[in-house]
Amino acid sequence: MSLWVDKYRPHTLDTIDYHFDVSKRLKALVVYGPSGAGKKTRVIAVLHELFGAGVEKMKIDVRTFTTSTNRKLEFNVVSSPYHMEITPSDLGNNDRVVIQDLLKEIAQTEQVDFSGKHRFKVVIINEADSLSRDAQAALRRTMEKYSKNIRLVLISNTTSNIIAPIKSRTLLIRISAPNLQDITKILDKLSEKQEVSLPSSQEERELILNRVAIASKRNLRRALLNFEALVMQNQELKTTTPMITLDWEGVILKLASNISRDRNVARISSSRTVFYELISHCIPPKLILKNLTFDLLKLVNDNIKPSIVELASIFDERLSLGTKSIFHLEGFVAKTMVAIEKGV
Amino acid sequence: MSKPVLDFGLGSLDFKNKFLAGGNGNNDGKDEIYKDKSESPNDTQKDTDLSGKESVANDTTRNITPSTQVSLGSSIIEKNTNAKVITLPNGKIVNLKKKPSRQEDPESAIDALKQEKENYGFNINELYGRLEVKRLKEAPSSRNQDSYIPQNNILWAEKWRPKSFFDLLGNEATNRRILKWIKDWSRVVFDQNLKPITTEDSNPQSKFTDPFGRPSKKILLIHGPPGLGKTTVAHVIAKQAGYEIMEVNASDERSGQRVRDKINNSLNSQTFSGKPVCLIADEVDGAAEFGFVKVLLDLINEDSRAVYKYQNSESSKFKEDNGKKKKQPKFLLRPIIAICNDLYAPSLEKLRAQSEIINFKAPTERELRDRLRDICKHEKINITNQQLQEIVLLANYDIRSCLNILQFGGGLNNSNDLRKKDSQVSWFSIVNEIFRRRRDKKKNEQFKELSEIININPSYDKIINGCFQSYHDVTYNDSQMSKPALISDWLFFGDIMGKTTYEGYGDLSYYSSQVALQFYNLFGDLGNRENLKIKSDYEHFESRRSNFNLLRQIHGNLNAQLRTLLKPHYLSTDALPLLDHIITPELKSINNIKENDQLKLRQAANALSGFGLQITDAKDDSYNDIFTTYPQFHTISKFDPLTVKKQNQKRTQLFPLMLKELDVMKAKKRAFSKVDQGEGPSDGVSQTSKDFNALRNQYEQIAEAEAKNKKPKTEVKIWVKYHEGFSNAVRKPVKWNALWG
Incomplete structure (x- = not known):
């Protein structure tokens, strides 16, 4: 209804304009791929194919759960008569409760549909890669046991965080970004x-x-x-029209060019301020690292590039494992500087 | 290696106690080391004598312990009879008395005890306490007859709690805001012949203002880190405004019906003193407070219902209703102040929207220090500026813990080095120590010493963070940033080890002390003599949290379609920065809007409503009137304050146009629904806006179009398929008449 992103979102499989071959193979699944590749859109389109236009009638419910420590959690669920979409990672470590309670609740109630066509409900789980281990363990049995009533679609960016038992129970489908x-x-x-x-x-x-x-x-x-x-x-678009750059990307680009220009401790300390700024603007640290790496790669000599990529991968892992992203972002800058100094 | 040190410290203390009590301990090694580690307690005590004029009791009894509250033995009171009263030339009365002899006192105390309990052994703490109390009692009495005696039992934090508005420390603007808020209640609370503002006797505006002139938000929510005096300020100001305070804090039962009754009782009844009650709900951010917060919310909701009902009924009728009060929703007639530490606690989510929020900030170091010095003067403690500053830093501007340190951290006032005192070394002095390579010690010796200190300090996290924050500012030898690069590996190690605390598979954070030692290895330098001013990342942390909260709020407002499309973190990275541009389209001219531009405006308005954003007017930093979105999101999308300003200018130009557009959209929607119901678009139009005629035209067009569309619709036939029985076996066709005829 509003933004173009939404307005021109394909609703059926045949209107999706790329990756024709993938669409035909959709079944019961883990759908993964980079963001903005059309994972969710594709899944909804499949549902559309299965259930008809009713899928599009979505509403937002608020559910409350009680954790084992008697805390009450509120949780938003987007649902249509045929499917339900949840983002358990909203609840952090309590995601297990949602998986257990909510899924069981849906799974144990049979769909009442006189036409008898669709006896199951589809549950879409967003950000499946940030599900905790507990939640995934809770998921795997539910998946099989109630497969009559419930079909799960897990959407994630990578499969690396999804535990093997789940992978083996699902069909993995990668949606690559459109070229x-x-x-x-x-x-x-x-x-x-x-x-x-x-x-x-x-x-x-x-x-x-x-x-x-x-x-x-x-x-x-x-x-x-x-x-x-x-x-x-712009009034009209010309070939000379400047592109819109996002503020945060501009900030990272500037940092990268600063690093490539001169390298000293003062620069490290100023980069820390930038990182703090970025983090407090809710830019995910991993994204900061990624952008910084790519910006740097454009600016440095070829012989240094491999070592920068290697460092980036090391620090990306550290960001995933650790909790203090500022340490690791700064560590990356320091090590990169050393690498560049050696290479020059 | 480390733990023994700690144990040893305690052991030696224990040992000393035994020695004093029984006098049969063997006095070897332990005692000596004790002296090495922390200067022997004797030195400390001499200087800290409150009066300084006389040596009192036994030196070793100086420790102030909680057991000072032990009642006085009879023998001690007798002592006072030795006093001699002298009147000085200036009229002061001074009480002189004999010096008690050294050995006598402990023994007499012991004797007193022996009398009571035969020789069944005695509690050394009690003994200490007696001596202590006696000493304290005697010391001031030598100067002034009626001095501090009873107050020794009081915590200083209580004793020096500000008593009036003028005693308050810290941000005066904040304090005034609270005072103003509470004063706004005065009319309804104190005016005996209270007559609500009625719709007749004032301007039509009164429909939107409160009938009792109360503040628009009925609850005041004060938040801020612990120990800044939030509770105190609330108490003082409420008292100042003439209220009796009714405090409900976490120690009280606060669940469900019980607290509801309690609050209702107190809000609606009189107190003994005849003063009205002000409810202070302390510590509302706990996890178990949902019930309590709900009670508060219910109160507000009931009140707003009452206001609504009142405003929509005749005032005379209202008075009649007042007589038979039965089902009438009640007005909230007393102020409620809620206090919390964490504004973003999940339990407070709903309360936040309903309350006037006041952010409490720490007073400046200077203010705090001046106040502490004042207190020290009254308590007769000699302390240097430097030490006060250190205390302030140690307590992290928490004035309550400053006072606690002053009161109980005995011995602090004469040791220049915090390490010499037999208590924990503060984390920031450890950080300083880490960077300060000592000339008089070998590197590995100092390393060993540091490792001992660090190991017994529980706040590894703070130490590492402190090191991280300050290692840029220290001097060290390095070639090409190899050291910062190296430390990053160690920081990773520390991060992983520290993380185990929260994972519940066993705590490995003990090992992260090594990281701090690595900082010493790499960055410890002879050149670092000055005390570092350690920065804090608290601010970043806080702004991140508030931004994150904002993101969630915006995400919560999205309509269902968009919500499936956008995760919260896409909002911050992609959507919001671009939305900024989308909602401020570039038009050819503001005054003369062409068709093309109209389209853009409509699109922008569409985007706004899709995101659930509203347009409001606000003030910018320099108090200009601007239009902006609610909720505002420039804290997420913008980095440069300049672009924010530019954006605000542009928005202020465009948003009035878009408001119009939104109005039109709303009107259209309404018109459509009316047409659907088969009514003409007649009323409702008058309210919308200025361009009445344009709208009227549009309505007519819509109505026409809709009427045209409607005609074919009515001709559509309805088919009903009806299956009788459970299976297809008994299925038979059923006619329309069978169902409806």
């Missing part, structure tokens, strides 16, 4: 529908759209948001 041509095509289609004032020549048109696609790093959601923002900000 630049895909995005360009989609944007083109959209701009026709919205009557966006683009240059008439095909070439220039593609050039602009391609730039949007590049700027959004093959993330379709972001590409759409970005494109809409761009259209809103």
Whole structure:
């Protein structure tokens, strides 16, 4: 209804514009892939195929749970008559309670559907990779035992955090990010529908759209948001129109270029301030590390690149394992500086 | 290696006790080491004598312990008869008395005890207590007859609690805000012939203001870290405003009906003193407080219902109703102040929206120090500025714990080095120590010493964080940042070890002390002499939390479609920064809006409503009127204050236009629903806005369009498929008439 991202979201499988082959194989699943690749959209489209338009009638319920320590938790559930979408990781370590209580509750009630067509309900679990071990363990038995009444779709970015028993019980499907041509095509289609004032020549048109696609790093959601923002900000789009850069990305880029320019302790200490700033703006530390790494790679000599990538992977692991992201972000900067100094 | 040190310290103390009591302990090694570690207690005591004029009792009894409250033995009271009264030239009366002899006192105390309990052995603490009390009792009495005696039993934190508004420390603006809030209640609380503002006797605005002139938010929620005096301020101000205070804190039963009765009773009844009651709900952020918070919320809801009912009924009628009070919702007629530490605790989620929130900040170090010095003067403690500062830092600006340290941290006032005192070394002095390589010791010796100190300190986390915060500011030899790079590995180790505390598979955080030692290894340098000012990341932490809370709020407002699409962290990384641009479209000109621009505005308005954002007017930092969204999200999407300003300017231009657009959208929606019901779009229009005519036209168009669409609809036939019986075996077709005829 509102944003283009939402307005032009495909509702059925045949309207999804890329990865045609993947759509045909959807069953009962773990769907994984980078963000903005269209995982959720695809799943909803499958549901649409199965249940018809009723899936789109979504509403938000608030459920309350009681943990073993008698704490009350509130939890939002988006549901339609045919499916239910939960994000257990909202509750942090208490996600097990949701998995146990909620899923069992759904699983143990049989769908009353006189047409007899669909005897099961679909539960979509978001951010399955941040489910705690306990929750995943609770999940695996539920999956089999109640498979008559319930179908699970787990959506996650990677499968590495999902425990093996779950992997073996599900079909893993990877949705890769759309490539630049895909995005360009989609944007083109959209701009026709919205009557966006683009240059008439095909070439220039593609050039602009391609730039949007590049700027959004093959993330379709972001590409759409970005494109809409761009259209809103400009009377007409030309090949010279500047792209909209996000503040936080700009900050990281600046940090990267600073690091590549000079390296000393004062720089480390100033980078700490930047990191604090970024973290307090709710930018996930891993994303900071990722962006910083890619920005750095553009700026340094080829011979240093492997070592920077290696460092990034080490510190990415540390970010996952540890809790004090500021230590590790700064550690990455310090080590990178050393690496660059050695390589120069 | 470390634990023995700690045990040893305690052991030696124990040992001393035995020695004193029985006099039969063997006085070897232990005692000597005790002296090495912390200067022998004797020295400490001489200087700390309150009067300083006379040597009192036995030196070793100086320790102030909680057992000072032990009642006085009779023999001690007798002592006072030796006093001689002298009147000084200036009219003061001074009580001189004989010096008690040294050996006599402990023995007499012991004798007294012996009389009571034969020789069944005695409690050494009690003995200490007696001597202590006696000493304290005698010391001030030598100066002034009626001095401090009874107050020795009081915690200083209680004793020096501010008594009036002018005694209050800290942010005066905050204090005034609280006072103002509570004063706003005066009208309803103190005015005997209270007559609510009625709709007749005042301007039409009164519909929106409170009929009793109460503040718009009925609960005051004070939050801030512990020990800053939140409770005190609430008490003092409420008292100042003439209220009797009724405090409900975590120690009281606060669940469900019981607390409801209690609160209702106190809010609606009179006290003995005749003063009205002000309810102070302390410590409401606990996990078990849902019930309590619910009671508070119910009170507010009931009140708002009452206000609504009142405003929508005639005032005369209201008075009649007042007579037969039965089902009338009650007004909330007394102020309620709630106090918490953590504003973002889950239990407070709903209360936050309903209450006036006051953030309590720590007073400045200077203010705190001045107050402490004042207290020290009254308590006759000699203490240097430096030491006071150290105490303030140690307590982390927590004034209550400052006072506790002053009161119980005996011996502090004459040892320059905190380490010499037989108590824990504060984490920040450890941090300082870590970076300070000593000239007079070998590196490994100092390492050993440090490791002992660090190991007995429980706050590894603080020490490591402190080291991390300050290692940039110290001097050290290094080639090409190899040391910061090295320490990052150790910090990772420390992080992993520290994390085990929360995981419940066994605590390994003990090992993270090694990280602190690594800091010494790498960054300890002779050049570091000055005391470091250790920064804190608390601020970042706090702003992150408030931003995160904001994200969740925005995410909660999203409509269902968008919510499935956007996770909270997409909001901060992608959606919100771009939304900023989307909701402020670039128009050709503000005054003359073309069709194309109109489209954009509509789209922007659509985006706003999809995100559940509202447009409100507000003030910016320099108190200009601006339009902005509610909730505001520039703390998440923007980094540069300049761009925020620019954005605000642009929004202020555009948002009035968009408000209009939103109004139109709303009106349309309403019109559609009306048309659906088969009514003409007549009323409801008048309220909407200025461009009445334009809207009217639109309505008519909509009505026409809708009417056209409707016609074919009515011709649609209805088919009903009905299956009788449970299975298809007995299925037979059923006619319409069979069902409805």
